[in-house]
Amino acid sequence: MRAMRILRTPVGLTAAVLLGLVLLVAIVAPILWGEAAEVTDTSDINAAPSPEHPIGTDALGRDLLLRTLVATRLTVVLALGATGIALVIGIVLGAAPLLLGRRLGRPVVAGVNIAVAFPGILLALFLATVLGVGEFAAMFAIGIAGAPSFARFCQTLIAGIAERDFIAAARLAGQGRFRILVRHVLPNIAEPLIVNATIAAGSMLLAFAGLSFLGLGVQAPAYDWGRLMMEGLSRIYLNPLAALAPGIAVVIAGLAFNLTGEALAKGYSISVMPGMLLGVRGRGRRTAAAPDVAPVHETNAAPGADDLVLDVRGLRTVVPGAAGDVAPVRGVDLRIRAREAVGIVGESGSGKSLTALSVAQLVEEPMRVEADRLDFLGVDLQEVPRTPAAAAERRRLLGTSLAMVFQDPMTSFNPVIRMGEQLAEVSRFHGGMSRGDARAHAVQRLGAVSIPHPARRAKQYPHEFSGGMRQRAMIAMGVMAEPRLVIADEPTTALDVTVQKQVLDLLGRVRDENGAAILLISHDVAVVREVCDRILVMYAGRVVEEIASDRLAEDARHPYTRALIAAVPDMRTGRGRPLSTIPGRPVDPSQVPAGCAFAARCPFATARCLEEDPVLREVEPGQRVACWNPVTASVDVERTEDADAVEASLGGLEPVPAGRGAAPSGLEEADR
Structure with a gap:
């Protein structure tokens, strides 16, 4: 539907016709006229345009029109190859902050900024000279010269996606950085990358023709449009078409790629990157749906010394600043036992959500978490795992025993992955289930949180769910592995009171069925008072009161x-x-x-x-x-x-x- 809408626009239709014509010639011309373009005729050397040779012949009597048509394939292939090289290098460099962390990724970002400031055409000429003459050397030179622009663009796109809640949820589930990049980040930036790569291909084609024109690109006996322009330049006054014809072909092909990119950008509402290229400036168990429960503020079991789920003492979250360290969270004590619901309330900026993120190990550099004690299910979360096996066990503990329900469910789900598949990932990644079993488990969990027609809904995308359904699905994802602690950060924000009650009742069911402890964060005192056993009131990063x-x-x-x-x-x-x-x-x-x-x-x-x-x-x-x-x-x-x-x-x-x-x-x- 969207493609048809693009084709109905003048720009889209023109781009489709031009690009289709260029690609058709690139495929067909070498097959039909490849041999004829190599036929020499010494009796008709450097001939002027004629009915037999519409744009004349070259120094060996070869037909220039046929050679221009046949050269389309090599020119387009080399331009696309250079674009692919620039795209791959750009993605790798752009993803460096995500893969290496902010501290190690910072030098890469600085290097990309320096490279972007350097004129691309000069960088391409320098690399072409260093790598040597020839089409492949020129292709790598142009691709490497165009990589910094792609890297800067990718850094911007990835930075916007990396802060989404579904990325934090993937980290909490224990997924590695490379898997997060491939599974969650790249699919979400694919459309703008493809659009800008299409536009870049036109610039790459122009740049390649320029290198061949200077003698640094394609070498004889091979030929592309740039080399044909160079050979025809010496006879520009005798036969202008010898140089103008391949030049016109370059303009048409470049225009086709650029118009296609512009049409796609408008159709998908994607911003085009400025200055593109060369300075053109455990195993889960299934449970049945449970009936409604009594109010969740009633304690279901007397807390004992052996049922402590979370034990936090002197929690501090520190942010380095120019004038010294800043502590948005300073000295928080928090203990939660099994089946206990604890609420944290306070104004915006009091440190509620940052406390939860610190407990869940979702705080990244340059921020750091300090605590006198930070134990979850008896495991010291401050202790750095010494072996890969210990690190994997730590990820499994956080991924299966700790669930996080974020404030905005629309940003908590990956918008390009179906809901059932996202829920099934938890069981597949941590529970070792097969794909089919994990999907069935996801459908069962969606039904358990009162989502109608769960099998059909599991095949839909997040935007097809209502706000309340997304929030319930978020809770369903959290209980896929039967967690011991559920941290709900403003789970009822922007929901009407009816849906709020459904979400809160659902948290109560999770508590009663699974024996999970609940940490509910909210600015709504009435909601927390209705749901929780104890309430912690935070102000300026500290707990100022704790009360039943x-x-x-x-x-x-x-x-x-x-x-x-x-x-x-x-x-x-x-x-x-x-x-x-x-x-x-x-x-x-x-x-x-x-x-x-x-x-x-x-x-x-x-x-x-x-x-x-x-x-x-x-x-x-x-x-x-x-x-x-x-x-x-x-x-x-x-x-x-x-x-x-x-x-x-x-x-x-x-x-x-x-x-x-x-x-x-x-x-x-x-x-x-």
Whole structure:
């Protein structure tokens, strides 16, 4: 359909006709007229155009029209060969940051930038001189000269794909960098590469004709359009067509390739690369679908000492900066047991998602993860595997026992691979299933997450799923290998409330059926409170309060937690009152102030808050707070009779000026 749409445009139709004509001549001409083009006639040397020889003959009496037609094949083949060389080298150099890592790939990127800045035609002439004369040497020279432009283009395309969630999911599943490149990255950049390679072929053809014209390309007795132009130049005043005819052929062929590339670019909505070429500037077990379950915030099993799934102590995520290291996550403690659901809430930029990525080992250089302890199922994730077998076992552990449900399911799936095949990869890669068994398992999992007609849906692409179905399919992918921990990062974002409930109920089923622990990250306090057993409140990269979810509304003691709750409207919120907000702005991780990071926004801050950073300490059994002045009075933050007073005291005050306290009476000395 898209091809027909392209052909209906004037540019597309013209390009198709010209390119088809050039390729037809390249295939047919040597077969029909190859021998006739070599016939010499010493009685008709350097003849002018005539009915017998429409554009004359050469110095040996050979027909120039036939030679121009026959030369089409060699010219096109060499141009396509040079394009292929440039494309292969460009992909290899462009993929270097992905294959080698940012640190080792940085010199390659710098080298490509230098090569792109160097005029391509001069580089081609230099390489042609070094490699020697001849068609193959010229083909490699032009291909190598065109590689930097392709490399720069590939680097840009790969960088955009490498940050997608489905690439992170592939890394989490333990897939190697080369497999990720071949399986996930290259198919997603194939269309723009093909389009730009088509345009580049026209430039390559012109460049090759130029080298042959200078005597550095095709050598006698072989001939291409460039060599025919060179031979005809000496008689330009006697027989202009001897040089103009192959020149016109070069223009037509170059125009055909360029117009084809332009038509494809418009048809596929792909940007064309500027300055193309030479300065033209374990085994999974199947389970049946489960029935609906009770609310997931009820603990299903008493936690014991031997069912600890995740044990994190002093987690820090560090980003090197010009003015020193920056720690967006600083000193997070987190313990999760089997069948336990733990939520992390906070404003955007508080470090919630980065904490999850750090735990899942999805943080790449130059960022680094530091921790006093980072154990998953008893395995120290900070310890570097010493053998390939140990590294493979580590990948298998993370790929089968840890599932990640990302925020945007559209970017979490590879758009060019069918849904069933993407789910089946988990079972094939880690479970050792055959292709058929893995596909059947994928269909079963899609049905288990309430996707209708799973067999048919498994054959569809991600864009054919609705947002809610994609999110459920993402969860189905996560439980293909029956994980012990599911990290759900904003799984209900941009979903309507009905679909939100379906997704949350599904997480509850995963918890009950598989015994998996759930780490739910969200900015929606109401959602996390409904789903989780415990809630961690994060601000400026730290946990400022930890509390049981059923005590959140009544017993939250950190002013920031209280403000978050007050900012959530409900059915009893008066339509005439403005919504409660938290004054000020979140802290910049690179400029965390001394003392409590929330002090500038807190109505209860004192001079001590501005000077000393509070530690996270236990104030009640099962509750920890990092605050010098925790709220001790019982304040109803749900919309009750005194909701206005609650908002006035917690959600709508101006920031405290530096060096001044504003704690209400009875709170200034609290908990000292």
